[in-house]
Amino acid sequence: MADPETPATPPPRRPLYRARIDRMRDHNADTRSLFLRIIDGGQLAFVPGQFISISLPLEHETRVRPYTIASSPEQTDTIEVCFNQVPGGEGVRYLFERKVGDELQFTGPFGAFAMDRSPEHECVFIAEGTAIAPIRPMIRRMLASGARPALSLLYAAPDSNHLLYRDEIAQWSAAGVNFAPLLAPPAKLYDRLAAETQRRWVDADSDRSRHFYVCGVGKGVLRLRDLLRGAGYERRAVHYEQW
Amino acid sequence: MAKIRVIFESGEPERIIEFDPADAPFHHDGEPGSILDVLLGNRIHLEHACGGNCACTTCHVIVKSGFNKLSESSEQEEDLLDKAPGLTPTSRLACQAVIDDPDAEIVVVIPRYTINQISEGGAKPEP
Numbered sequence: 164m165a166d167p168e169t170p171a172t173p174p175p176r177r178p179l180y181r182a183r184i185d186r187m188r189d190h191n192a193d194t195r196s197l198f199l200r201i202i203d204g205g206q207l208a209f210v211p212g213q214f215i216s217i218s219l220p221l222e223h224e225t226r227v228r229p230y231t232i233a234s235s236p237e238q239t240d241t242i243e244v245c246f247n248q249v250p251g252g253e254g255v256r257y258l259f260e261r262k263v264g265d266e267l268q269f270t271g272p273f274g275a276f277a278m279d280r281s282p283e284h285e286c287v288f289i290a291e292g293t294a295i296a297p298i299r300p301m302i303r304r305m306l307a308s309g310a311r312p313a314l315s316l317l318y319a320a321p322d323s324n325h326l327l328y329r330d331e332i333a334q335w336s337a338a339g340v341n342f343a344p345l346l347a348p349p350a351k352l353y354d355r356l357a358a359e360t361q362r363r364w365v366d367a368d369s370d371r372s373r374h375f376y377v378c379g380v381g382k383g384v385l386r387l388r389d390l391l392r393g394a395g396y397e398r399r400a401v402h403y404e405q406w
Numbered sequence: 407m408a409k410i411r412v413i414f415e416s417g418e419p420e421r422i423i424e425f426d427p428a429d430a431p432f433h434h435d436g437e438p439g440s441i442l443d444v445l446l447g448n449r450i451h452l453e454h455a456c457g458g459n460c461a462c463t464t465c466h467v468i469v470k471s472g473f474n475k476l477s478e479s480s481e482q483e484e485d486l487l488d489k490a491p492g493l494t495p496t497s498r499l500a501c502q503a504v505i506d507d508p509d510a511e512i513v514v515v516i517p518r519y520t521i522n523q524i525s526e527g528g529a530k531p532e533p
Contacts, residue, residue: 214462216455226434229456273455273462275489385482398485404461405482 179218180205184265185241191324193248194293195259196233198241199267206239207272210279211300212376212404215244215271219254228254232272233296235303245296245327276404281305282374284400285312287364289387291319291352294378295327297404301376306338317359319345319352353383357390365394377403408510410444413470415518423448427506436501441467441476441514445500452516458501463490465500472512477504492517 182199189195201207207215214231234243246255261267278301286305288298295318305311316335320326326344336342343363347355356379364373373396377387384405391401407424414420423444425432430439432447436458442465445452453464463486469476473496479487483502487493505512 214456216457227455227457229459229461270455273464275462275486388481403485406459406461 209272210277212277212297213272213274215269217269231296235300315341441500468515469496470513475510
C-alpha cells in the first residue's frame with residue numbers, strides 16, 4: 164500500500180489548456196463566474212452542458228475538479244465557469260482566491276449531460292442554484308435555432324439572489340420560454356421541485372413525449388429522474404446530472 | 407487480502423495490488439473502496455474527469471475477472487455506461503465499482519484512451 168500521505172499526481176494524458184482569468188462576475192456573496200481566455204488564442208470545442216476539469220494546485224497535491232461551462236460554444240473569446248462556495252470545498256476556495264490575470268490549466272471538455280442536437284419534442288429544464296450552468300447554453304442554443312419545440316424552465320433556489328442569470332432568463336421568458344421560479348429552503352428544495360414536476364408534467368396530462376434535462380446537487384436529482392421515468396417518460400428522454 | 411490485477415491497453419507494465427477493503431478509503435476520489443479509490447491510493451493514475459462523482463465515463467474499465475465480486479451498478483452508472491465508448495458486457499465505471507470482499511481477485515483492463523462521449527468540431531489545444 165502506498166503511503167496515503169504521498170498523493171498520486173495524475174500525469175496529464177489529454178491536451179492541457181492554459182488559460183488566463185480574463186474577468187470575474189460575482190452573482191451573489193457566495194457564487195462567482197470566472198471567464199477564462201485560452202492562452203495563445205486557442206479555442207475549446209464543446210457541446211452545451213459539458214464541463215472542463217481544472218487542475219487545482221492545493222497545498223499538498225494537485226487535484227482535478229470538474230466545473231461546468233456556463234457559456235455557449237458560439238462564444239469563442241472566453242469560457243465561463245460558475246461555482247459557489249461549499250463548506251470544506253478546497254477546490255472552490257482555491258478558485259475564489261484567484262485574481263484577474265491568474266493562470267489556470269484544464270482539460271476537457273467532458274460529460275454526457277449535453278445537448279448535441281435539439282430534441283423535436285417539448286423540452287423541460289429543471290435546475291437549482293448553480294446547476295443552471297449547463298442548462299444555460301442548452302437553452303441559448305435552442306432559442307437561437309429556427310424551429311424549436313416548446314421550452315420550460317423550472318428553476319429553484321433558496322432565495323432570489325441565488326437564481327442566477329435573472330436578466331437573461333427574463334429575456335428567455337420574453338422569447339417564449341415558460342419560466343417558473345421556485346424559492347424554498349434548502350431542506351425543502353427537492354420536495355418542492357418534485358411536487359411541481361408531478362403537478363405540471365405527470366398529473367396534468369398524459370403526454371409522455373417530453374424531454375427532460377435535470378441538473379442539481381445530491382440525491383434529489385435521482386428522485387426527479389425516478390419520478391419522471393416511473394411516470395412513463397422514456398429512459399433516454401430523461402437526461403440528468405447529479406453533483 | 408483482496409487483489410486487483412491491472413492491465414493497461416497502452417502497454418504499460420501490469421500492476422498487482424493487494425489491499426484490505428476494510429482500510430478504505432485509500433484516496434479522496436470515487437466511492438470508498440472502489441477500483442478508482444484503490445488505484446489512486448496505490449499511485450496508479452486513472453482518469454476521472456468528474457472527480458469520481460459518476461458524471462462522466464473517463465474512468466471506464468473492463469473487468470476481465472471477478473465481475474461478480476464488485477458492487478452492483480446503479481441506474482446512474484448504467485445510464486453513463488450507455489454512452490461510454492468501447493462498452494462491453496463487463497464494463498464498469500471504476501469510481502463506482504466497489505470491492506468489499508477481502509478475498510476478491512479482480513482483473514481489470516484500462517482502455518488505451520478514453521475518448522469523449524460527445525464532441526463537436528475539433529478542439530485546438532495547446533500542443
